[in-house]
Amino acid sequence: MITRELLRAIRNDLPMKLTVTRLGQHGPISKQSDGYFRFQCPHCKELRATVNPKNNLAHCFCCQKNTNNIDLMLLQGHDFVPAVTILRRWLEDYRDDLGDPTPSANSDSLQTS
Template sequence: MKVTRELLREIRNDLPMKLTITRLGQHGPIGKHSDGFFRFQCPFCKELRATVNPKNNLAHCFSCGENVNNIDLMMLQGHDFLPAVKILGNWLDQYRRDLSDGRSTA
């Protein structure tokens, strides 16, 4: 898999963060839907106030002010950059296949 700017943009913007957190399972942060937004436990301050902006798929913690995207989240879970991008790229491909097949995701 070649890492391009386009691939990185697609991973950050097109792969729903909820799907990434769901795929991380017990190794990822806890998350929930609240007031129409997906929120999860901030990997920095541990408060359940990291909220995903549905327009850009970026999470912002309203406690500590940190921003997190899918790649950041994987690296904070202990993955190096290239393995994180490879995993996320595969999840993005599967997400797109599921969408085109009409299957439910995350």
């Protein structure tokens, strides 16, 4: 089962910059500018989606839509469960790199059977 805690961690704790970077050539065009991470909005295609570092939510200043990590994966064509599985793995890797083994990111938090 996919827990509420796992979804919150993916949405809030996994940096959007890491998600966009890991998507590589399949992800949106991005840049670091004026201290903010910006990327091509998946809705309007303008390079105006800016990540708020306080809440890890991208807001497009062109079409006014918000995007989080899960939204971004779904808009890239992934189905929900595979998207969460990929993002959970990236979150685990990110936390391992930080030395932060938080329980909500462990493999027991997601059961797809």
